[in-house]
Amino acid sequence: MTAENLPLKPALPTFAHLGATPPEDANAHPIAANWIERLALLVQQSDVPELASSLLHPEAWWRDLWALTWDLRTFHGRPAIGTFLQDRLALFGLANVVLAKAALQRPFPDVAWILVYFSFEPATGTGRGTARLVLCPDGSWRAFTVSTQLDALKGHSERIGSDHRDLSVEQGDWVERRRRELQFEKNPEVLIIGAGHSGLEVAARLKHLGVSHLIVEKNERVGDNWRHRYTNLTLHDPTWTNDMPYLPFPASWPTFPSAAKVANWLKFYVDALELNVWLSSEAIHAERNEKTDKWDVSIRRVDGTRVMHVDHVVLAHGFTFTKTEFSGQSDFHGRIVHSHEFQSAKEYVGKRVVVIGACTSAHDICSDCADHGIDVTMVQRSATYVVSIAKGVLSLLPSSEWEKTSIDELELIYHSLPLRLQWTIGARLAEQVRGLDRDMLDGLTRVGYQLSNGGADDGGVYRLFCERGGGYYLDSGACRKIIDGKIKVASGAAVECITSTGVALSDGRELPADVVVVATGFDDARVPIVRLLGAEAGAKVPPVWGLNAEGEVRGPWRELEGLPGMWLMMGTFAWARFFSKFVALQIKAKQEGLYAKRYAALVEL
Structure with a gap:
């Protein structure tokens, strides 16, 4: 089956669609172990055609999350996956593929697969992956989905746990140390615009990777973006899906906490993780300095304007509401x-x-x-x-x-x-x-x-x-x-x-x-970007949000096209928790010279 005649509407691997029904007692572990062993061998032999034909269903999907592409990419069908693997395996590799665990799952009465978890090592770090194996008419188990996800950078693990904890008893004048830290006599590596949950979560990730950061927030208090909304606002997703990195919500919290409660939590999060925030501070203009390869960002504060020269700018302003005007x-x-x-x-x-x-x-x-x-x-x-x-x-x-x-x-x-x-x-x-x-x-x-x-x-x-x-x-x-x-x-x-x-x-x-x-919804997500960059530079920003040809969300969590060192961080609490990790890993990789060429999807205008 070629890419041209794949179903226009993606099909579920139902028994009828596959032409095969797995036995009720299918033994997941040996089936998964055999598939992983074959995958490791064929990758080692660089035999992509055999890998595609023997290990992948003709309508297979492969989703890569920054492990082999430095991007968020989805490939559908053997030909597309084969091209991707031929292009990237030589550069990134897929070494030390190891089975972690496997289980037979039945998400629907007419759908069953073996969910396989595995670890691997791309050239720059460590990764985790999954595969969903389905039974084919010839009796072989092939992957209907495969995912590869970057997990960590080699030599640059997160600074958490006993290996990184400060064991000294004498801590000195912590208050004075934090005061000096927040003055930023030296420019940070990363400037984050917005102290909402997205900005705080990516700041926390960067801090635990050893990347210096400063968040600028135009409001007077962290959490004011929630406090200033209507008083009966609550989260509409349950609390257990919304935990933030390193510091989950208390187990005693209600399922749907109020906006004011969330606002106070964000302030607590900043204090507990010692994130660097300037309040009542607004980034009013950013310009790429081609001579220094840095962003020159003007920040208006109550005591005047300061210009920061930073390697990276993370835009974490979220969706802005549209002020629709009506005739009359x-x-x-x-x-x-x-x-x-x-x-x-x-x-x-x-x-x-x-x-x-x-x-x-x-x-x-x-x-x-x-x-x-x-x-x-x-x-x-x-x-x-x-x-x-x-x-x-x-x-x-x-x-x-x-x-x-x-x-x-x-x-x-x-x-x-x-x-x-x-x-x-x-x-x-x-x-x-x-x-x-x-x-x-x-x-x-x-x-x-x-x-x-x-x-x-x-x-x-x-x-x-x-x-x-x-x-x-x-x-x-x-x-x-x-x-x-x-x-x-x-x-x-x-x-x-x-x-x-x-x-x-x-x-x-x-x-x-x-x-x-x-109450007419959100404005074009590019509006605050254009306001920051100016009309000429902002006009070059491609569409943000919505789906590209591969079915991935356009814009967030990667460098903005044509704007090196500028990143967009947005999404729900759950998405921000997940994708903030990859924004931080990309920035850290760039700072350490580990970032390879991005295998970027075509930009659709």
Whole structure:
């Protein structure tokens, strides 16, 4: 099967698709050991054609996470994988391939594979990998997925544990030492813009690799990016998926902690790990100095402007909210508020509120209004994917799994699956969750709420997050209020304009309002980058977020194309925990001269 005739929609390796059904008592370990032994031998012999034909299913996937490519790449089908291995094995190698463990898994009644864990050594460090072996019609077990992941750099392990702990009893004046450290009389190697969770997590990774860092944060306190949001905001992912590197959330915490609680935790994280942060400090301009190969970054502080000359800049500002403007809004006699400015519905009691938007912030704001007895209407311009937290999210991310298995192992498993294959799995899981949520979804439909099944191929919330960064709502209570009529919904029409007295829709309806809340989602992720670099340099930045031709997210966790030494760090708590490690490893490798040529995917404009 060639790349040209691979299925357009990635197929699951069902028994029907494979043409073979494994025995119930398949012995995973000897099957995995034989596959690993063959892999090691064929790599040693540089026999890529035999490796592809005998060890890989024709529709196999290989996802490499910085181990052999210094990039995040996915290759689908024997020809594409063969080309990748021919290009990179000679440069990186795949030495000392060792089986760690294996287990037969049955994720669905008609799908079974042997999940293989192995370790290996690329030229620059150590790595971990996985393979999912499926039974083929000829009786051979071949890999349907393979992943290779960089784990550490040779000679540069993380500075944690007894081997690196300071054992001296005399610590001197620690307060004075930290004060001098934070003055930065010498330039740090890395400047991180933003002290949200992404910036803090990559700073922690860099510190434990011995790379000097400084975080600049425009707010007065670490965590203000959470404190300044609406008061009823909570995390919508369970706590056990969101642990930060080196310092997990307390086991006594609620499943969905409040924004204020998270904000205080981020401040504690900085203090406990001794991360270097300048508060009330804003990076206002960055320019690449071609003579020094450094970034010259101007930082505005309360005591003046300072210019730092650094090897690397990490942009950790996250998604910025779009300030959508509507025709006629200047004539509105009431108040227009953007979602990131909204604090509490208390001040709007007795007023009529219209919220434009129908994703997470819009639902949370409407729910707050309903709790205060406010006449509130949600304008739903397009269908929304909805999944309950109690039945849906917690069934997909069960504490029984996350709290009994190491985070490292879970991340290795989850991120070994190419995103496009995850969509196919996600469609099945989404169908199961819709069954659990049927009463809620039917109730929403009855009142005119428009439901999405999660983008193309019904891929669910994960696909929407990767493609759009939004388009969904994880229900924390608003849906019941919509069904009961406490939150009114105006669906199926665009906003025509804002009049002096309310919001006019394209179907002729006009919604009277005293307050209009604009909750229209995120802006182009390049906006703050362009603001920092200037229009001319910023215009060269390729698209950020969404998926490239290989099905990988564009932009984050690598050097930005055409901007050496500038990195983008963004994502959920869980993604930031995982991908911050690779940003730090790449930067450390560059600082130590270990970084080889990146095997980068084509940039799509």
